[in-house]
Amino acid sequence: MKKFVFLYNMSGEDENTKEHMDAWMSWFHSIGKxxxxxxxxxxxxxxxxxxxAKNITPEMGLVSGYxxxxxxxxxxAIEIAKGCPGKTGLRIYESVPM
Numbered sequence: 804m805k806k807f808v809f810l811y812n813m814s815g816e817d818e819n820t821k822e823h824m825d826a827w828m829s830w831f832h833s834i835g836k837x838x839x840x841x842x843x844x845x846x847x848x849x850x851x852x853x854x855x856a857k858n859i860t861p862e863m864g865l866v867s868g869y870x871x872x873x874x875x876x877x878x879x880a881i882e883i884a885k886g887c888p889g890k891t892g893l894r895i896y897e898s899v900p901m
Contacts, residue, residue, distance in 0.1 A: 804873040806839060806898040807880040811868040812861075812891050826888040834872060834883055842870040871898070 831841055845868055848859035859865055874880040880895050887893055 804875060807872050807874055807877070808896045808898055809842075809870045809872065809880075809884060809887075810866045810894040810896070811870075811887075811889055812865055812893070813867045813889055823888065830886050830888050831870075833886060837872045837874060837883060838870065839873055840871040842868055844868045 831838060845866055848866065849856045850859050850863065872880065872883060874883060877895070877897060880897075884893055884895055
């Protein structure tokens, strides 16, 4: 199995209701044993370049959360991601062991 990182961007288009959170928890549960790390929300991002830091804005590709899953390959990870209840979708990256 390979590890994949799911990066979420819920830039205000997603609802913060119990119903919506229940949909997320249901999706996480449906992933089952493929879930390595459910992850958590991310807030207050900074971009650091040349010893200067600035706030990360939605225009810069804001990441609002992550999860790590196991899947056989990218296509399998994509199939899992298709069930994501987030309206803005997600990005998938393969995590390559070093």
